[in-house]
Amino acid sequence: MLRALAFRIAGVVPVLFLVTLVLFLLLRLAPGDAADLLVPDDASEAEILRIRERWGLDRPVLEQYAHFVQNLLRLDLGRSYRYGADVFELVGSRLPATIELATLALLLAAAIAIPFGIIAAIKRGSALDGAVSVMSIAGVSTPTFWLGILLVLFFSAELHLLPSGGRLPYGVTLPEVTGLHLIDAVIAGRFDLIGLILSQLVLPTATLAFSMVGIISRVTRGAIIDIAQEEFITTSVAKGLTRGAIIRHHLLPNATVPITTILGLELGVLISGSIIVEVVFSWPGLGTLLYQAISVRDIPLVTGIVVTYTTLFIFINVGIDLIYFMIDPRIRAAEGA
Amino acid sequence: MQRRDFFQVKFVVGVTCLTLILVLAIFGNVISGHDATEQDLMSSLQPPGLDNGGYYLGTDHLGRDILARMASGARVSIVIATSIVLISGVFGVVYGALSGYWGGIRDVALQKVVETFWAFPPILLALAILAFFGQSLGNIIIALAIQRWIPYCRIARAQAMVLRNREFVSASKIMGGGTGWVVTRHILPNVLASAIVIATFSMAGAILAEASLSFLGLGVPPEVPTWGGMLAEGRSYVVGAWWIAVFPGLGIFFTVLGLNLLGDWLRDLLDPKSALNLR
Amino acid sequence: MNDLPRLARVLALAGAALCFAASASAQDKTMTITATEPMTTDNPYGESSAPVYSLWCHTYGCLGRYDYAAKKPVGILVEKWEATDPTTWRFTLRKGLKRHDGGPGPTSADVIHSLKRIRTDPESVQSSFLANVEAIVPVDDLTFDIRTKGPAVNLVSALFDRFIITSADLYEKHGREADKKFAMGWGPYKLEQYQADRRAVMRKNPEWTEIDGSSTKDSPDLVILQQMREPEQRVNALLNGEVQMARLVPPQLVKRLENRPDVKIQKTGGIEVMFLAFNNKMEPWTDARLRRAVAYAVNRPLIIDRLLGGYAQIQDGIVGPNQFCYTGKPDRANEYDPAKAKALLAEAGYANGGPEIEFNTAVGRYVSDRQVAEAVAQMLRQVGFKVKLNTPEYANFWADVRRGKSPFYYMGRGSIFDPSDAGGQLFGTGGSPRVQYSNPKFDELLSAQYAEADPAKRCQLWRQLNQTLIDDVPSHFMWTHTLVTGLRANVDINVDSSGEFWLPSAKMK
DSSP states (O other): OHHHHHHHHHTHHHHHHHHHHHHHHHHHHSSOOHHHHHSOTTOOHHHHHHHHHHTTTTSOHHHHHHHHHHHHHTTOOOBOTTTOSBHHHHHHHHHHHHHHHHHHHHHHHHHHHHHHHHHHHHTTTSHHHHHHHHHHHHHHTSOHHHHHHHHHIIIIIITOOSOSSOSSOTTOOOOOSSSOHHHHHHHTTOGGGHHHHHHHHHHHHHHHHHHHHHHHHHHHHHHHHHHHTSHHHHHHHHHTOOHHHHIIIIIHHHHHHHHHHHHHHHHHHHHHHTHHHHHHTTOOSHHHHHHHHHHTTOHHHHHHHHHHHHHHHHHHHHHHHHHHHHHOHHHHHHHHO | OHHHHHHHHHHHHHHHHHHHHHHHHHHHHHHHOSOTTOOOGGGTTOOSOSSSSSOTTOBOTTOOBHHHHHHHHHHHHHHHHHHHHHHHHHHHHHHHHHHHHHOHHHHHHHHHHHHHHHHSOHHHHHHHHHHHHOSOHHHHHHHHHHHHSHHHHHHHHHHHHHHTTSHHHHHHHHTTOOHHHHIIIIIHHHHHHHHHHHHHHHHHHHHHHHHHHHHTTOSSOTTSOOHHHHHHHHGGGTTTOTHHHHHHHHHHHHHHHHHHHHHHHHHHHHOHHHHHHHO | OTHHHHHHHHHHHHHHHHHHHHHHHHHSOEEEEEEOSOOOOSOTTSOOSHHHHHHHHHHTOBSEEEETTTTEEEESSEEEEEEEETTEEEEEEOSSOOOTTSOOOOOHHHHHHHHHHHHHOTTOOOGGGGTTEEEEEESSSSEEEEEESSOOTTHHHHHTTTOBOOOHHHHHHHTTHHHHHOOOOSSSEEEEEEETTTEEEEEEOTTOOOTTOOOOTTSOSEEEEEEOOOHHHHHHHHHTTSOSEEOOOOHHHHGGGTTOTTEEEEEEEEEEEEEEEEOTTSTTTTSHHHHHHHHHHOOHHHHHHHTSTTOEEEOOSSOOTTSTTOOSSOSSOOOOOHHHHHHHHHHTTOTTSOOEEEEEEOSSSSTTHHHHHHHHHHHHHHHTOEEEEEOOOHHHHHHHHHTTOOSEEEEEEOOOSSTHHHHHHHHSTTSOTTTOOOOHHHHHHHHHHHHOOOHHHHHHHHHHHHHHHHHHOSEEEEEEEEEEEEEETTEEOOOOTTSOOOGGGOEEO
16 A cells, blocks of 8 residues: 555656656747747847847757756756746745635535535436536536636625735735645634635635536536446345435445546646636736746746646545545455455 | 436437527528628627617627627537547547556556646646647647546546456456457446546537637637637626627537536436336 | 733723724825736846836836926936937936935946846846947946947937836845845835735835925825736726726726726826838738738728727827827828728739738737737738738747747837837847838938937937838838726826826825
């Protein structure tokens, strides 16, 4: 078990090399480099050349990559061209905002979707099932940017109930320990701030969660229905077990594999896909930073962010596998074999 | 009895939705009498109505007919979404099923590739592809399909991991079934239900993903009408000219609704056990 | 037993302190302004955009600014300037200024340090506006000469609003850390916080007096520049009272601010010139008839009226109504005339349609850029051009433009007030590969105006230069966008043509 885990974590290394190498090649093959994009309109050709030279953009791409790997081994991601700051620090300052948003959105979506999915499966064919279907379809057919814009229009501009975006306003000081503001407020004992923090989280979280509710509830419903058709459930029914007991002891544990899969998958999507919500709500997260970095071909920053994503995702993956391992004896048996 | 009715309701409503969309796609331009890309700045932002120069669903900021754009957009969006779902679905399911069925070192290696793809932020991939190969429908399809096969793969792999140790699969193996045989015979049919659920949802996702690219300024070429692109453009007119975005929004909704209902129906039909339940 | 009253006293004191704190911050007149350009680095020389220059000009201080309302340059850190010979300007720094930390006022040494830092700091991207500067020579502590490489009557307009002066002393002591921990200068506001991509916060400098002695008591005490890139969000935040000033409201959103008692709208003619640029060395644009046909085919008034909500002003040539040296309408302009466009195409051999052209536009960079390009493409098709419209990602678009690989494109050039440098770079022979226009007459007139000290004569030269650009159509000029700013009712501030403002003259109730 532990060996398998260590093996999985060591597996990060080849993926990291693959990802960063592809990235370097992609970014260097694209027309336009950072030197073109960072200097103003009126810069002369000579100045662009000088900047290119200063950042080593004129050297062969493999040499640049070797340099990058060398630094990476020392856990140094380099300096951003655009921000003039250490990439590690930049990523560190943005990552918590994204994680906070993604995790809360996933929790919210799961809290709504899983019960709905179960109900829909059990009451399959009822009006309730239909209502859940329509709601989840509404969820997946609404673009996040639309929902975000409409929510802000309604709750901020018209009703003046919630802020239109951003994280903590200026003047509110909260000692950052984890960077996750809700947790930091609890650590610092600033329970007075929780209302404020929640008021800023509610719209972006709801926007992100809305699109997830559909797919999670559908997968839950599908999984439960699939398992309900298995022989052992039929046997249980024949044995005269109560409906509640069947759901608790047979349906739910067996439906956990697909549900976990989809939750893990969606967490990944949320973390790397939060960019649109971050843009709409001026949320200072990693997504907007990546977008900025790509748009000026800031290679150290783009690679730094992608390295972070890769590492995160692989840990999420390992987490999912661990959960499979714990919940499903058949997989456990297979791993052991 | 009740279930049976619902089973049929699903089919009827699903077919109705999709038929309406198909009618729109095929006859929309005939009804409207306008061309989807023809601009008429003098009649920009006309509200929907019957007596406004034949712009039944109104016009957008460039004075283009929304009905004609809905119709052309339906064709383009359906082509985009279907191609993405087919490419990503088939590839993802086969890849995942094999990976899960084989297990061991082959699974690890295949999953490394998955992780590499998964780790790439979707926006970066899309940007890279569109930047290097240019903005065309084909490239948009590739850019979006490349990031959308992973869910199929994950689900298929998870199911395959469970299934390969089931009695009937083991039995089939013992009886000398090769990988291809076992996978197509036992794994794929069992993955199909989940794959259809994902695929029907993924259709909507694909249409919207294209909208999101447009939102970030990377979408389809500017003069190709798509529902997603119309939605993205309509966002700044939401107060004052709601029709620019509401109609494509409804188009997406009803397409997805129809696909899902039909998907459910198909699933029930394909699955002998549940079909028995119904009768 | 005594404890109870003591506790009460402590509580009362604490309460008083709280009240005091609360009332002190309530007295702060706080003005939150949306920022739309990237704010990426606290290095005052690490970005080059008008909003960023404005931020550092308010905090560190710059030589001076251009007052667009009064149409004259105004000193900030300098009080006097004059040309002593065609290639030398003498500046005198203000006396009696104090640095935010109580340190000495700006000296010639600080100015020289700032020039050196702009030219040698590895993160600096600002050296272009100083390209013509040969050297800065101190005369005494408060007086310095700027020597230029050639005649430069436009030096003041090139340096003002941009040349940020930072303390030599603080940089020597702390190096790059000075920008983070000792961001102290002499400007009317003191930097209180800088968070990349989020906000910059400035507090009023109590020591500051305006150069003309006018009072700053009504200006905001605390100014927060809050990054909001999406126009929808800027408008919503203004309506919600989160910000007092929403900048760059696009035409289609202006309606949402109309008829609201708590919000007002300010319109300013801009100086970002939008144009259709041809690469004059790429086929088919070597043929002037085709360039002219494009100019005749595009119906600018219609686009402005129907698509831009009327929020743009037609621009003929590089010098329009909002630029320096505008001397009224040009003698000839390329007005919309599709018949003439068709005739020119026929004359050039395309009577039956064509030529096939590629047309590139940036997306989301300028007001309604993609929509404008779509409208233009259709108008070109109506006279016979076969147009392929491309919307490449901005980095690619820009790289192609900069390297002279884009044959035909719609874009803007910001902050053209004195058009000398931009005119030279875009249209001078060898200025850059972007337009590849070459006309000896234009070059000659352009260098003549650099040396013409008499403003009236210089503006006459510009009238000729402008007419040359209109007649030759190396690019077809379209318009300048009207800058629309949404303000809360309790705020009075003038947004100038560059889109910026001077906070000490802002008023807030």
